[in-house]
Amino acid sequence: MTEFPVRADTLITNARILTMDAEFTEFAEGALAITGGRITALGPVTDAARTQADEVVDAAGSLLLPGFVNTHCHAAMVLFRGLADDRPLDGFLKAVWAAEAAHVTPDTVRAGATLGLAEMALGGVTHVVDMYFHPDATIEAAGKVGVGLTSGPVFIGFDGIDHLPWPERLRFAEDFVARHRGTEGLELMLMPHSAYTLDAEKLREVAAMAGRLGLPVHIHAAEAPSEMRLVADQHGTTPARILDTCGILQPGTLLAHAVHLDDAEIALLAERGVTVAHCPLSNAKLASGMARLKALRAAGLTLSLGTDGASSGNDLDMFKTMRQTAYLAILATGEPDVLPARDIVAMATRGGAAAAGLGARKGVLAPGMDADLMLVDLAAPHLIPAYDPYSTLVYAAGREDVRDVFARGRRIVASRRLVAGISDEIAAVRAVAARIAENAVGKQAKYPIRQ
Numbered sequence: 272m273t274e275f276p277v278r279a280d281t282l283i284t285n286a287r288i289l290t291m292d293a294e295f296t297e298f299a300e301g302a303l304a305i306t307g308g309r310i311t312a313l314g315p316v317t318d319a320a321r322t323q324a325d326e327v328v329d330a331a332g333s334l335l336l337p338g339f340v341n342t343h344c345h346a347a348m349v350l351f352r353g354l355a356d357d358r359p360l361d362g363f364l365k366a367v368w369a370a371e372a373a374h375v376t377p378d379t380v381r382a383g384a385t386l387g388l389a390e391m392a393l394g395g396v397t398h399v400v401d402m403y404f405h406p407d408a409t410i411e412a413a414g415k416v417g418v419g420l421t422s423g424p425v426f427i428g429f430d431g432i433d434h435l436p437w438p439e440r441l442r443f444a445e446d447f448v449a450r451h452r453g454t455e456g457l458e459l460m461l462m463p464h465s466a467y468t469l470d471a472e473k474l475r476e477v478a479a480m481a482g483r484l485g486l487p488v489h490i491h492a493a494e495a496p497s498e499m500r501l502v503a504d505q506h507g508t509t510p511a512r513i514l515d516t517c518g519i520l521q522p523g524t525l526l527a528h529a530v531h532l533d534d535a536e537i538a539l540l541a542e543r544g545v546t547v548a549h550c551p552l553s554n555a556k557l558a559s560g561m562a563r564l565k566a567l568r569a570a571g572l573t574l575s576l577g578t579d580g581a582s583s584g585n586d587l588d589m590f591k592t593m594r595q596t597a598y599l600a601i602l603a604t605g606e607p608d609v610l611p612a613r614d615i616v617a618m619a620t621r622g623g624a625a626a627a628g629l630g631a632r633k634g635v636l637a638p639g640m641d642a643d644l645m646l647v648d649l650a651a652p653h654l655i656p657a658y659d660p661y662s663t664l665v666y667a668a669g670r671e672d673v674r675d676v677f678a679r680g681r682r683i684v685a686s687r688r689l690v691a692g693i694s695d696e697i698a699a700v701r702a703v704a705a706r707i708a709e710n711a712v713g714k715q716a717k718y719p720i721r722q
């Protein structure tokens with residue numbers, strides 16, 4: 272136990288603290304001190320009596336836990352929220368890619384990502400792994416909202432909506448990494464889209480670049496039946512196997528979805544040390560399938576939770592994601608005890624940080640760790656009583672119960688309100704949404720839309 276300091280930037284008092292460390296250490300009436308963006312001490316509130324702080328937050332009646340780490344998202348895709356419902360992944364992609372081609376620019380990405388990141392911050396997310404075109408615009412949005420971000424250049428085998436032919440895409444990636452390495456609050460990964468949008472040679476080039484630059488890779492893999500068919504046609508094998516053949520499966524590679532895997536592939540992923548972003552809302556809505564969480568856990572893989580983009584999700588809610596994780600795991604196995612609530616909260620916090628390669632700095636409340644945390648107010652009728660805080664978080668609580676959020680010590684949500692002003696971005700999203708809707712209706716529709 273670290274002794275409480277005499278001085279702190281921020282002192283949170285009287286909270287029920289869930290540290291989410293490996294022993295699930297709790298403090299019934301706890302305090303936590305923050306200085307310079309880091310946690311400097313935590314423990315029983317009586318131990319903090321001598322600490323003077325610039326800001327004291329009385330958290331009586333609230334849970335204090337690490338912020339959620341959303342390990343798979345496309346924040347700017349809030350622009351297409353609800354545009355292509357009621358269809359599987361291939362039909363969804365057809366509609367969304369057409370809308371993207373017409374409307375995605377750095378400006379619309381900046382506005383959309385700002386809304387997406389704001390939505391996540393208000394729901395207790397303090398760090399996001401985000402894959403999208405024009406990543407510089409998303410980085411700006413994260414700086415404004417205050418959420419931590421893992422970003423990176425996207426690799427796709429055709430020109431894509433950012434109009435980068437392959438050689439230029441490789442140059443952009445190298446330049447992007449050089450410009451952003453060491454930026455405060457920003458982590459880097461290389462983000463090849465998938466095995467169905469990249470041929471084997473290009474996958475190998477990305478793997479080589481990752482090795483050369485010392486960066487992990489984030490990629491969609493084994494998401495849906497349509498992907499399995501496409502990859503079989505293009506590569507003559509499965510996504511997991513072709514990614515391994517091309518050198519993509521390395522320690523720290525973060526796979527989004529990982530739904531359609533046989534036993535041998537699960538063993539292979541464990542052997543390679545890859546991690547998984549489970550995205551149960553997107554997987555259910557697009558009829559992609561149910562990930563084999565029990566087998567993935569038994570194999571020892573690091574598991575985390577992602578919302579995916581709001582165009583497939585259709586929101587960016589980690590509470591709902593936790594609950595859906597429980598429901599799908601129970602339905603898939605017929606075992607109500609297959610994944611205890613406590614372990615699901617761990618997937619959303621400690622597991623998320625570990626899966627994103629940030630386990631040494633985030634995901635657990637402990638001295639020296641980044642002060643990424645949230646207060647969940649237990650006062651609402653739907654949270655009373657709260658016998659088991661983990662059960663409350665997974666099965667009863669929602670985003671509306673998140674009271675305050677700190678990211679690297681900075682309060683980004685205060686009394687349920689976003690600290691950053693984003694009215695300009697909201698207006699910009701409304702304006703582009705009007706154009707998207709106009710394109711989508713009428714006889715000359717460029718892409719199908721449900722009325």
Ligand SMILES: [Zn+2]
Binds near residue numbers: 343344345491527580
């Ligand atoms: Zn995705």
